[in-house]
Amino acid sequence: MSPLLDVRGIAKRFGGLQAVGDLSFQLEAGEILALLGPNGAGKTTAFNMIAGYTRPDSGEILFQGRNIARARPWTICRAGIARTFQLSKPFADLTVIENLMVGGFARSRDASAIRDKAEAIADFLGMGRQADTEVQHLTAFDRRKLELGRALSTEPVLLLMDEVVAGATPAEGQEMVALVRRIRDRGVTILIVEHVMKVIMALSERVIVMESGRLIADGAPRDVVNQPEVLKAYFGEQYAAARA
Ligand SMILES: Nc1ncnc2c1ncn2[C@@H]1O[C@H](COP(=O)(O)OP(=O)(O)OP(=O)(O)O)[C@@H](O)[C@H]1O
Numbered sequence: 001m002s003p004l005l006d007v008r009g010i011a012k013r014f015g016g017l018q019a020v021g022d023l024s025f026q027l028e029a030g031e032i033l034a035l036l037g038p039n040g041a042g043k044t045t046a047f048n049m050i051a052g053y054t055r056p057d058s059g060e061i062l063f064q065g066r067n068i069a070r071a072r073p074w075t076i077c078r079a080g081i082a083r084t085f086q087l088s089k090p091f092a093d094l095t096v097i098e099n100l101m102v103g104g105f106a107r108s109r110d111a112s113a114i115r116d117k118a119e120a121i122a123d124f125l126g127m128g129r130q131a132d133t134e135v136q137h138l139t140a141f142d143r144r145k146l147e148l149g150r151a152l153s154t155e156p157v158l159l160l161m162d163e164v165v166a167g168a169t170p171a172e173g174q175e176m177v178a179l180v181r182r183i184r185d186r187g188v189t190i191l192i193v194e195h196v197m198k199v200i201m202a203l204s205e206r207v208i209v210m211e212s213g214r215l216i217a218d219g220a221p222r223d224v225v226n227q228p229e230v231l232k233a234y235f236g237e238q239y240a241a242a243r244a
């Protein structure tokens with residue numbers, strides 16, 4: 001069986017900086033794959049290329065067998081890929097429900113059906129009681145959950161999540177882990193960028209690690225975190241050598 005997502009040698013340069021260079025990896029349907037790497041490794045740039053926000057300079061991105069590497073964000077969204085933003089971008093003066101309805105129009109024009117679906121998502125997020133609250137009055141964590149809900153409202157096959165636990169308390173982190181598991185159990189495949197190791201260990205059977213735009217490791221979390229290349233990327237040469 002061919003993978004759900006097959007990234008083949010994508011690259012992106014910003015001026016003199018090779019943000020992503022020849023990145024290849026595959027994602028199977030039903031997987032939760034974590035994408036790791038130090039700051040500036042190129043993780044968000046890779047997400048932006050998959051979701052169509054940044055056009056790769058070269059390479060192919062096959063989603064369900066179709067090359068989407070030069071498609072526009074809305075085409076990719078309709079094909080079944082949704083993403084959350086590292087810095088969440090809700091419509092601040094709309095309510096929770098209104099924000100959750102926006103994505104529904106990617107799939108349908110029936111406003112009452114879209115509202116029903118938005119209410120179901122609000123309940124799923126545990127935000128049913130805030131349905132009519134304006135986003136500007138939400139806590140930071142509720143905004144993060146809403147960001148996830150906005151992605152879900154487009155009914156994705158593949159969900160790209162960029163640091164959704166950043167800044168959360170441990171309890172909120174656990175709540176997010178439970179939500180992500182339930183999303184996967186509903187049949188959505190997930191690619192997640194995350195720095196919190198506890199979250200990665202709880203969610204993923206496989207992780208890939210980027211450094212300076214390239215893939216340096218691919219495997220089970222426990223194996224990958226002990227590889228010299230990975231230790232060097234995170235902690236520097238001396239630390240890796242001392243551990244070897
Ligand atoms: N639009 C842009 N123009 C110029 N340089 C950019 C642009 N976007 C990203 N970069 C640079 O590309 C490199 C990779 O950035 P990217 O945001 O993909 O990293 P990241 O792995 O997501 O980092 P972080 O963990 O900090 O979110 C960085 O050096 C960044 O400064």
Ligand SMILES: [Mg+2]
Binds near residue numbers: 043044045086
């Ligand atoms: Mg990033």
